[in-house]
Amino acid sequence: MPWQQPGLPEEGAQTGEFSSSAKKVALIMFLAVVTSIFFLFFMAYIQRMKLFDWYPLEEPFLLWINTAFLVLASIAMQRASRIVALDEGSFGVALMAGGIFAVAFLAGQYFAWEELRAGGFYAASNPANAFFYLLTAMHGIHLLGGLYVWARTAWSSKNGVNRQEISQSVELCSVYWHYLLVLWLVLFALMLNT
């Protein structure tokens, strides 16, 4: 009972705080928000799909290549995070690779858009097309936000800000990269199957 035991809790007693840093807790909360956004988009997609004017979109093959880029980005980021955590030396190459593969993914997404537009698949012509552009754009915007943080991390690691903070930034970047990969896989699977 909260009113029965006045006094400080003993050292090490459970007080309801997470052992992670505040930044990591905030990132996880943010990912919950992003999950909510995409969950609702998916629900809207599934509801809208049932109506008579929905013509499934033939997804460009390029998307498979883009998927491979995103997987590579995630692997590279994981590698960077691991090197930093275990203090195994230079993580610069892995961190750069993680960012560059992500940029390659975004460029690939842009070319996929161009391919669809050239083929006459406009957003206004069918809800399936509209959802394709909308959902890939939303995913891309989130990745762009991640790249901003990645660029700051890369910059500060080059300029020798303390190792502990960089280590945390790299770890959080890798968590975010994995999340966006999983999100993309779900999104891609949904679009392929409908």
Place this chain on the structure above:
Amino acid sequence: MSYIAIADRDREEDMHHPKSWFTTYIWSQDHKVIAIQYAMTAIFVGVIALLHSGMMRLQLGFPESFSFIAPEDYYQFITMHGMIMVIYLLTALFLGGFGNYLIPLMCGARDMVFPFLNMLSYWVYLLAVIILLASFFVPGGPTGAGWTLYPPQAILPGTPGATWGILLMLLSLVVFIVAFTMGGLNYVTTVLQARCRGMTLMRMPLSVWGIFTATVLGLLAFPALLVSGIMMTLDSTLGTSFFMPAILSMGEVSKTEGGSPVLFQHLFWFFGHPEVYIVALPAFGIVSDVLATHARKNIFGYRMMVWAILAIGGLSFVVWAHHMYVSGMNPYFGFFFATTTLIIAVPTAIKVYNWVLTLWRGNIHLTVPMLFAIGFIFTFVHGGLTGLFLGNVVVDLPLSDTYFVVGHFHMVMGVSPVLVVFAAIYHWYPKITGRMFNNTLGKWHFGLTFLGTYSIYLPMHYLGILGVPRRYFAMGSTDFIPESAQVMNAGITISALIVAVVQILFFFNMIWSLRAGKKADSNPWRATTLEWQTPQTPPGHGNWGPNLPEVHRWAYDYSVPGAAEDFIPQNMPPDATHTTVDDHARARDQADEHAESAVGDELFGEDE
């Protein structure tokens, strides 16, 4: 980055204090300044929305008397009034205002965990407000689609502001959601990670619990508004048909087909219903603290109150379609949502009983904040009970879109939260400004506002039962509505205008007392929670002086038998309860001074 550590920093001298006037009061990262910025902006737009309601009431009370109110204007007033009050005033004020002010102080932190993000949150919110107000100055004016913004009418020609107005509204909402997310992540993380030593979750004041849970709701529910807003923007600009069906509008067939307006309604209310609790839960928490403090009694059933807040928060996500009984959905659906709606009444009723039981045999001081808090119990019970009517499908169908609904939701989420806003402002005014407000003016403000709002909204229920429809600019010749309804409407308008004018008392009191009010001591209500135990009033940058407080007890130790006074602050150690609070504070200050001089000696020694 340095900002992580600020909230957790034990020693004040490690903090970077702002250096210029500009970084202290404008571009400030101090949670208290940001709170005041949020509150001022929210109240400013709130006053605009209040003026809108005045214009609406003039038209309804005295139709055909005011030639400057055209039907389009009326719809724009309705829309802007609703949207501003719900989102830009109440959400921003409770979370951005009180959340910002109270969370670090009540949890014993020096600031929010991410002060820079917190500052950004305010400026992005201000941008959202500016975009919203800009819609008054674009061709066609602001949107007149109603605050629910239902498509297809929101973006079809014929609706006021269907071109620019609606786009600015949607853009403003998206920007608001970005601002809220920045603030919200901060509030949640601060509550979870930056509480001082001893402040376990189950020792937190209920205000913090209410604000915390409401923030979590906001973080998960605002995405629904974001999603529907983005999709409607695309329908309006690119000609997609997420929500737009094939339609014959003004003699022309639209290019869209197949879109689902009901899909928008589901998304909107998936946000819209939790939104009610985003506003209500902070109010619940604040009322609990005000009642306990001014009744000199511990809150009844603290743990039950916490669990009720969490239960209401969870249930609020599964009741949304009770706003859509007339949308033509499957009757089994209606049955499900009616059931969940009635279930949510259980934890809500628990809270009401506990408030009343807190008052039971308490040492009730009818101070101004207490009057507002007790007033809230009345209006909330009233609005809650009419909610039970409307939660039932068969009762809702005839009452849907009548003034009964208007009366209900204004009682439950208009008047009730606003009474709590007043209670909270009066309660914390001495801490925020260091001055006492004028008591007599405050009591007049309460009496006139409380009775006035009752005389506005109680008659509306009768109008609703008569079948008077809401959202109508003028009734015209409607056989089933008797003449007397118009008399009642005129009466409501007169009450509404009086209540609006009475608010001048409040503003005058707040501004006048800033200079002329009696100097407040640090704990004028003799309250237990941490914000009243700060070394300075108003609290300085960093809140706590040299050392963070340590919490030894829960937030409601009032009238404890055997204690020297009728309240024991949360930071009073168990062995000190027989001394008075002043003695204890003096001893603590001496210890702090001693510690400081010891640190000084040490530093001095090192320098040598």
